[in-house]
Amino acid sequence: MTLPGPIDPPARLLMGPGPISAYPSVLRAMSAPLVGQYDPFMTQAMAETQQLYREVWATGNDATLLIDGTSRAGIEAAIVSLVRPGDRVLVPVFGRFGHLLAEIAERALAEVHTIETAWGQVFTPSAIEEAIVRVKPTLLALVQGDTSTTMNQPLDEIGAICARHGVLFYSDATASLGGNPFEADAWGLDAATAGLQKCLGGPSGSAPITLSPRAVEVVRSRSRVEAGIREEGDAAASDFVRSNYFDLGMILDYWGPRRLNHHTEATSMLYAARECARVLLGEGRDAVIARHRLAGDAMLAGVEALGLTVFGDVAHKMANVVAVEIPEGVPGDVARAALLDDFGIEIGTSFGPLHGRVWRIGTMGYNARKDAVLTTLAALESVLRRFGAAVPVGGGVEAARDVFAGAPA
Template sequence: MSIPASINPPPRLLMGPGPITADPRVLRAMSAQLVGQYDPWMTDTMNEVMGLYRQVYITDNQQTLLVDGTSRAGIEAALVSLLEPGDRVLVPIFGRFGHLLAEICRRAGADVHTIETEWGQVFTEEALEAALVDVQPKVLAVVHGDTSTTVAQPLEGLGELCERHGALLYVDCTATLGGNEFRTDEWGIDVATSGLQKCLGGPSGSAPVTFSPRAVEVIESRKSIEEGIRAEGDPVSAHPIRSNYLDMAQIFDYWSERRLNHHTEATTMLYGSRECARILLQEGLAQSWARHDLHGRAMLAGTTALGLEPFGALAYRMTNVVGVHIPDGVNGDEVRAAMLEDFGIEIGTSFGPLHGKVWRIGTMGYNARTDAVLQTLAALEAVLRRAGHRAAAGAGVDAAYDLYGTAV
């Protein structure tokens, strides 16, 4: 058997809906040497990471930490730990990732109720309250920004609605944290989960999560440890959490000063997660939100100037992903392939009812910058012209330049 060459990926500018090109500083941090998981330096670093992500989430939640795994591991850990078999959960679906939340809740044995709206639209507060009254769920599980549709569900007021109707509010902010305004405590969010590979500018593989005291109490009430090592007096639920690896009660103990062994911490991902948060906070949350908004608007202006019709309700557009209709007569997959092969730039297609109809172009994390936007627009124009779609030469880049010139 021949031995393959060492890893040498081709140069790529990842301008799709994620993952994105990782910040070189994050990759450098991840090259640091390992230490033991109970080394004092390691446990101090874990505590430091908790403090950094409290600032990122804008929360005082003690239980703000990392789940070792992709963003989906964080989602599943939260939902399987919150929900017991038979618990009612309400999932508003406005894109692919609402369907994912519903699937995970069903696998947890929950009684799942959904409401749906057209992809590209969001729910009114009145519609959500009517559903809460009708379903009376234990948990309202909602996606903040659904990259499949490029729109974001407004969250302000939902925490108050949930408190009024006795529900916990869970939010999947995988695609928005760091690039769109997100205020955990102020908005009354009980649980939020995210990932590094979008606006946080890192690789997939670690899921920053945060849990309110109310959510922690629900999870702790389900604590169940093997009989031989159960601490005297620990409560045991009739419905223990259905996962060992994703059991948040045990993960809380692992990240606490007790350091109860649960798994071996993914040290390299811890380093990367720390650097993602450090870079973001060094820039400033408000500044990062504004940067994502600026470059997202520049991409929208440029694609519009190229004659591409925006997709979705622009009033609710995520700052970090632009959706555009694929022009009639243009093969969307061939355009994406030419962008990748000829220019080394990746843009995204979409899913479900939008497959083959919409491109999704991201401006997030390390790639929310002027040169990345201009390169993408110039390449897209060249490929579109070869595909038979005509636009004024330089129109996309000029529109972006104009927006940058007038931005305040």
């Protein structure tokens, strides 16, 4: 066998819907030396990370920590730990990732009810409340930002609706946290999860999660250890979390003061998650959100100036990603490949009914900056012209530059 050489990935500017190019300091943090999982340094780093993410989530929740795994690991941990078999779960679906929440809830043996709206739209609070009254769910599971459609579902009124009807409120903020407002306590969230690979500016592989005291109470009520359940045949065993790895009760004990063994912490990913939050809070949470809004506005102005049609309700678009209709006659996947091969820039297509119909262009994390936006627009203009699209020379770059120029100092 001939051994392959060391890892040497090509230079890429990741301007799709995620993953994105990580902050350089996050990559440096991941190369720090490993320590044992009960080393005092590790325990301190875990405690620091918890406090940092309380600030990121805007919460006072003690139960704020990381799930080792991609953002989907966080979603699954939240749902399987909060939902008992037979519980009713309501999922408003406005894109691919609403369907994912419904699937995970079904695997947790919930009675899943969905409501749907057209891709490119969001739900009104009244529509969600009407469904809650009709379904009477135990849990409402709602995506905030769905990158498949680029829509940002308003959450600020939903928590109060859930509280009125005694419903737990969970949101998947994988694509939105750090680049769009998120107020876990003020909005009445019982649980929320995210990932590092979008606006937080890190690699995929760690899932920040926060749980309200009410959610913790539900999680604790399902603990096999505290109830003395040892075998599946024991009474009420079906109430208990079927997963070992994603049992939040056990994970809370691992992150808590008792530091009970559950799994070996993914040390390098902990370092990455800590640095993502440290960078965000060092710049200022509001400042980072404003930077994402500015870069998103500039990219939006640029693609519109190139004559591209923006998909969906722009008023409810996430700040960090825009979807544009692929122009007639332009081979979408071939053009994306040319952008990657010739310029080292990656943008995305989409899922389901939007596959091959739109491109998704992200401006998030480390790449929510002027040079990344202008470089992407210049390259996109060149590729569009190559495939026969009539685009104004320099139009996208100039429109985006004007947005940056008009921003407050």
